[in-house]
Amino acid sequence: MTRYILLEKVNIENANAFNNITVGIPAITAFMGFGRALERKLNAKGIAIKISGVGLEFHEYELKGYKNKDGQYVTTFPLPGSIPGLNEKKLDAHIMNQAYIDLNMSFILEVEGRHIDKSTCKSIKAAVETLRIAGGIIRSYKDVHLIDTLADIPYGYFLTLRQEALNDAVGEDVLDKMIHALQQDSTLIPLAVGFKALSELGRVEGQRDPEKEHCFVESVFSLGGFECSKSVEDIDAYLWRYKTEEGLYLCTINS
Structure with missing residues (x-):
């Protein structure tokens, strides 16, 4: 049996806004990793479910930059040579300015299992409070509940894949x-x-897990875009899923 569970309006503070080459939306692998961590938490408690897809709906965001001398986050990213006081002290240490983003977003989880009901939502609530998303802290959420129709989804913007734009470039x-x-x-x-x-x-x-083999990797990039939830006709077209091939570990949306 497959059901959809909505994690509604989750407030995430200080998520990692770096995705290797740009500052902005956290890596999709971070959001999918949250779904995987949630699944493992529930499995460890004897709740036999699989989270096979994750929809990402954004409501609000605030991009932060680095903390200045007044303790405020600034959304600009100066080069090391332009940081006040750096040249005067002749410091040559490497500086990596941190970029954070606050997010208010909803997660639509495609959940597979034999028994998925309100008790499953209750278990998800307990597990969510112990997890992070893209390194950010979950400060609050409105609710966790089953959804049966598209009308149950709050207004927002779904992050979708625009791979064709990259292919045509x-x-x-x-x-x-x-x-x-x-x-x-x-x-x-x-x-x-x-x-x-x-x-x-x-x-x-x-290595962190002695039971599993490891390899060196590089990031894979693509392009995405936002689509208003009011235009959604099939939620399956907005669910991110894992896709693995030899040498590739990807998060994608089935077209």
Whole structure:
């Protein structure tokens, strides 16, 4: 049995706004990782479900930058040489300005299992309070409940995949194509959607999980965009899912 569960209007504070090459929407792998962590939490409590898809609906966001001398987050990112006081002290330490984003968003979870009811939602509520999303703290949420129709979804904007815009762009590599596409359509959003293997699977000294093989990877990028929830006719067309191939670990939307 497959049901949809809505995590409604989740307030996330200080999520990681870096997605390797841009500052903005956190990596899709971070949101999908939240779904996977939630699934494992529930499985550990004897609740046999699988979260097979995650819809991402945004209501509000506030992009932050770095904390200045007054303790305020600034949404600009100065180069190290332009940071006041750096050159005078002749500091040469590497500086990585942190970028955070506050989000108010809803998650539509596609849940598979034999028994999915209000008790499942109650268990999800308890588990959500112990998790982070993209490194950010979950401050609050409106509700967790089953949904049966599109009318049950609050107004917002779904983050969807625009891979065709990247495929049609001109450029020698993905970065060139991405820049060209963004110049043609300012509504597009750069997204980190997965990883590509750079080495063979194996084990390394000090790895976090000694039971699993590891490999070195690089990020895979694509383009996305926002679509108003009022235009949604099929929720399945807005659910992010995992897709794995040899050497590729991706988050995608079935077209």
